[in-house]
Amino acid sequence: MALADLGRKITSALKSLSKATIINEEVLKAMLKDISTALLEADVNIKLVKQLRDNVSSDIKLDGMSLGLNKRKMIQQAVFRELTKLLEPGVRVWTPSKGQNNVIMCVGLQGSGKTTTSTKLAYYYRMKGWKTCLVCADTFRAGAFDQLKQNATKARIPFYGSYTEMDPVVIATEGVDKFKTENFEIIIVDTSGRHKQEDSLSEEMLQLSKALQPDNVVYVMDASIGQACESQAKAFKDKVDVASVIITKLDGHAKGGGALSAVAATGSPIIFIGTGEHIDDFEPFKTKPFISKLLGMGDMEGLVNVVKEFGKENKEAVIDRIQHGQFTLRDMHEQFQTLRKLGSYRQLLGMIPGFGVDFLSKEDEETWSARVKKMMVIMDSMNNHELDNYEGHKLFHKQPGRIQRVARGSGTDIKDVEDLLTKYNKFSKMVKNIGGLNGFFNGSFSSKHMNQNKVIKLTRQIAKIMPRRSLKQIGGMAGLQRLMRQFEQEVAKQLKGKSSINNM
Structure with missing residues (x-):
C-alpha cells in the first residue's frame, strides 16, 4: 500500500x-x-x-x-x-555547522539510489545557501563517475573524481582535501556499493571512514525492501558509525511504511526521504510533521517557517514595496523565483491542512512547474519600464503593441501574455486591497497579535483567487478561515517562544 x-x-x-x-x-x-x-x-x-x-x-x-x-x-x-x-528513534539528528567543512559520507548497497541521493542532498543544501560539492569515490560500478558528473553538472554543483585512479580512499582523500582548501561547507562523498553486504564492501567502508573521519555517515536505503531495512541498517552500523539514514523511492511504494518504522527501530534517525526521480523530489524528514501531512492535517509550523524563508529570500526593496501595497511584474517574477527555491509545490501544498501529500499529482506538479517557467520566460521578454510599472496591467492594455512584442520575444502566444497579465492584476489588487503587509500585524511582524480586519480582508481576497477545487478541498470559505486562524495561532506560538528566549 x-x-x-x-x-x-x-x-x-x-x-x-x-x-x-x-x-x-x-x-x-x-x-x-x-x-x-x-x-x-x-x-x-x-x-x-x-x-x-x-x-x-x-x-x-x-x-x-x-x-x-x-x-x-x-x-x-x-x-x-x-x-x-x-x-521516532528518539535520537538527536546531526546538523552541519555553517562556515565550516562538513564531510558527509554516503554508504549503501548498489541500486539503492546512492549517487542520485548524493546529488539531491548537495542540491538541497546549495538551495539553502551552503557552498556544496560532490566527490565520487565509487570505483566498483562502471559508469559511476559519469553518472555523478552528469548529475552534478545539471545541478551546477562542483565535483571531483578520477577515470584512472582505482583506489577509492586515494580519490576520496584528494577530493575532500581539495574542497576543504577551497572552503566548501558541505562535502559529500559518494562511495561504492555491492548487490549485497560483502566483506570487501565492509572493508572499503571502514578504510574510507578512517581516512576521511566524516562528520556524518549516511546510510542510503531503498524503501522497496520494507522491514528488511532494519537488518541492513544494523549491519552497516556495526561496520561504520552510521549516524543518519536517507530512504529513497518512497513515491507510492507498497513497503514504505515498513521501511520507515524498521529504520526507526535501529536508533538511526531518518533525515531525508526521496519521493521521486527529480532533483527536488527530496524532503527533510521530521516525524510529527510527516505524520500530520500523511493524515491530511498539514504542517502549520513548517508553513510558517516557509513564510519566514520566503521573507529571507526576498530582497529588502521587494519587501518594502509589498508592505506599502505596491506590486510590480518584476516583483511577481522574483516571487516565482523564490518559490522555486523553497522546494516542490507538492511539498508546500502538503503543509496546508486539508490538502494532503497527494493532492497534487506528479503530472499536475510538472504541468504547474512548466506553466510557471513559461510565465517567467514571458516576463524575461519585458523591458524595465514594463516590469517596474505599478500599473503594469493598464500599461499593456492601453498599448496592445507591447503584448504582441512580448509574445514574439518569448516565443509564446498573445493569449499566454494576456493570461499572465490577468494573474498579475489579481495579485496586484490583493496586495493593494489589504493595504500591503503594513498593518497586517499590529505594529510589526514581531508583535503578538494580528490585525483581525486585515486577516478577514486577506481571507476574502485569497478565496477569490484560489482555484475552486483547492477551496473546496479545505472546506470552502469556512475552511479557509479556520486555516488562517491556525496560521495565526502558529505565528503567535513561535513569536511567544522567541520572546521567551529573548527574555532569558
Whole structure:
C-alpha cells in the first residue's frame, strides 16, 4: 500500500469517530482494527502494530472519563502520538555547522539510489545557501563517475573524481582535501556499493571512514525492501558509525511504511526521504510533521517557517514595496523565483491542512512547474519600464503593441501574455486591497497579535483567487478561515517562544 493510501485509510478510520453517535469500547476497537489493518498492509511489523494498538487502548479508558472531556479528540491525539512513536528513534539528528567543512559520507548497497541521493542532498543544501560539492569515490560500478558528473553538472554543483585512479580512499582523500582548501561547507562523498553486504564492501567502508573521519555517515536505503531495512541498517552500523539514514523511492511504494518504522527501530534517525526521480523530489524528514501531512492535517509550523524563508529570500526593496501595497511584474517574477527555491509545490501544498501529500499529482506538479517557467520566460521578454510599472496591467492594455512584442520575444502566444497579465492584476489588487503587509500585524511582524480586519480582508481576497477545487478541498470559505486562524495561532506560538528566549 502506498503511503498516501495508508494516510487515507487511517484518516478514514479516525473520521469514523465523528460519525458514531456514542463513543464506546466497541467503536474504539473497530477504529483500532481498521488502523492496524492499514498499517499491516503497508508492511509495518506486526509487533509494532500490536504495540500501537495496546498503547492506545491502555491510554484511553472510556469508562473512567469525565463527561466534559472530548473523547473523540483524546482518541485522535492518542493515535497521533503512537504513530509518531512508531517512526521516532528518539535520537538527536546531526546538523552541519555553517562556515565550516562538513564531510558527509554516503554508504549503501548498489541500486539503492546512492549517487542520485548524493546529488539531491548537495542540491538541497546549495538551495539553502551552503557552498556544496560532490566527490565520487565509487570505483566498483562502471559508469559511476559519469553518472555523478552528469548529475552534478545539471545541478551546477562542483565535483571531483578520477577515470584512472582505482583506489577509492586515494580519490576520496584528494577530493575532500581539495574542497576543504577551497572552503566548501558541505562535502559529500559518494562511495561504492555491492548487490549485497560483502566483506570487501565492509572493508572499503571502514578504510574510507578512517581516512576521511566524516562528520556524518549516511546510510542510503531503498524503501522497496520494507522491514528488511532494519537488518541492513544494523549491519552497516556495526561496520561504520552510521549516524543518519536517507530512504529513497518512497513515491507510492507498497513497503514504505515498513521501511520507515524498521529504520526507526535501529536508533538511526531518518533525515531525508526521496519521493521521486527529480532533483527536488527530496524532503527533510521530521516525524510529527510527516505524520500530520500523511493524515491530511498539514504542517502549520513548517508553513510558517516557509513564510519566514520566503521573507529571507526576498530582497529588502521587494519587501518594502509589498508592505506599502505596491506590486510590480518584476516583483511577481522574483516571487516565482523564490518559490522555486523553497522546494516542490507538492511539498508546500502538503503543509496546508486539508490538502494532503497527494493532492497534487506528479503530472499536475510538472504541468504547474512548466506553466510557471513559461510565465517567467514571458516576463524575461519585458523591458524595465514594463516590469517596474505599478500599473503594469493598464500599461499593456492601453498599448496592445507591447503584448504582441512580448509574445514574439518569448516565443509564446498573445493569449499566454494576456493570461499572465490577468494573474498579475489579481495579485496586484490583493496586495493593494489589504493595504500591503503594513498593518497586517499590529505594529510589526514581531508583535503578538494580528490585525483581525486585515486577516478577514486577506481571507476574502485569497478565496477569490484560489482555484475552486483547492477551496473546496479545505472546506470552502469556512475552511479557509479556520486555516488562517491556525496560521495565526502558529505565528503567535513561535513569536511567544522567541520572546521567551529573548527574555532569558
